[in-house]
Amino acid sequence: MAFVDHDLHIHSRVSPCAGPEGDTQLPENILKYAEKNKLHTICLTDHYWDETVSGAEHTWYVELHTQRLRSVLPLPQSDKVRFLFGCEIEMNMNNVLGLAPEHYDNFDFVVIPTNHLHQSGVTCRGNEDVAERAGLWCSRLDHVLEQNLPFHKIGIAHLTDTGIMGGKGYLESLQLISDEEYIRLFRKAANRGVGIELNFNWLNTPDDEMEIHLRPYRIAKEEGCKFYLGSDAHAMFQFEHMKENFQKITDLLQLDDSHKFII
Numbered sequence: 001m002a003f004v005d006h007d008l009h010i011h012s013r014v015s016p017c018a019g020p021e022g023d024t025q026l027p028e029n030i031l032k033y034a035e036k037n038k039l040h041t042i043c044l045t046d047h048y049w050d051e052t053v054s055g056a057e058h059t060w061y062v063e064l065h066t067q068r069l070r071s072v073l074p075l076p077q078s079d080k081v082r083f084l085f086g087c088e089i090e091m092n093m094n095n096v097l098g099l100a101p102e103h104y105d106n107f108d109f110v111v112i113p114t115n116h117l118h119q120s121g122v123t124c125r126g127n128e129d130v131a132e133r134a135g136l137w138c139s140r141l142d143h144v145l146e147q148n149l150p151f152h153k154i155g156i157a158h159l160t161d162t163g164i165m166g167g168k169g170y171l172e173s174l175q176l177i178s179d180e181e182y183i184r185l186f187r188k189a190a191n192r193g194v195g196i197e198l199n200f201n202w203l204n205t206p207d208d209e210m211e212i213h214l215r216p217y218r219i220a221k222e223e224g225c226k227f228y229l230g231s232d233a234h235a236m237f238q239f240e241h242m243k244e245n246f247q248k249i250t251d252l253l254q255l256d257d258s259h260k261f262i263i
Helices: 027-036 065-074 103-107 129-146 166-175 179-192 209-222 241-255
Strands: 006-010 041-049 080-088 109-113 155-156 194-198 225-227
Touching: 006 027, 006 080, 006 194, 006 225, 027 041, 027 080, 041 065, 041 109, 109 225, 129 166, 129 179, 166 209, 179 209, 194 209, 194 241, 209 225, 209 241
Parallel strands: 006 041, 041 080, 080 109, 109 155, 155 194, 194 225
Antiparallel strands: none
8 A cells, every 4th residue: 555655763773772783773774674665755763862952861861962863964865765864852751852942943853752651760750550651641642732843744653552661551551541532632633733653563463452552543543643654663673574564554544645644
């Protein structure tokens, strides 16, 4: 399907969480992945905290400054692939976004992970139970949607990625969120024009868990949200079967080009 023609959430070895296996995660290799899989648009979104914004002191984000992020530029290009320069910013536990308003124009696309609740002491206390995490899932997303941001170039990352919040405990949190709350949030997201990322391992998810993942996205679709695909790959091996994974996402949600978020 034409929907599967992009990957807008990719890391290079500039992101420290890529680890040793990320050594080959170079822009030229990422471009080859796109060409091999006939992707028309890809975006590099390494972790970043704007050094002009306070709130990252004494965290690993203090090292993810502009000079480090821009060390990959210029990005390689080809006649077949549009290779964009973006970033993944953080929102700390005080709801401070790590990018100054005047600097959004420095990027083609900005990914915001509102559910990065695996970072104790940075994005949350770390001892929240499933009910409080469900509340944080909603309140943090709501906070971003209330900001005066260029939503036409912003994506909300991996909202149902269980690895971000500790496996099955996170699934329990998602189940505690009512349809009414999902409707309220995704209606606001649709009105803002923000992109909703589709990202987790759909190929190996049991059917009972799959329904938990699908519920918010089905509601988002009904409310008129636009979606984009993102591998969140930190190493080259993670690209294997990614297009197949993207296709399964598209099929399960019955998406076509009318549902696509376009930068």
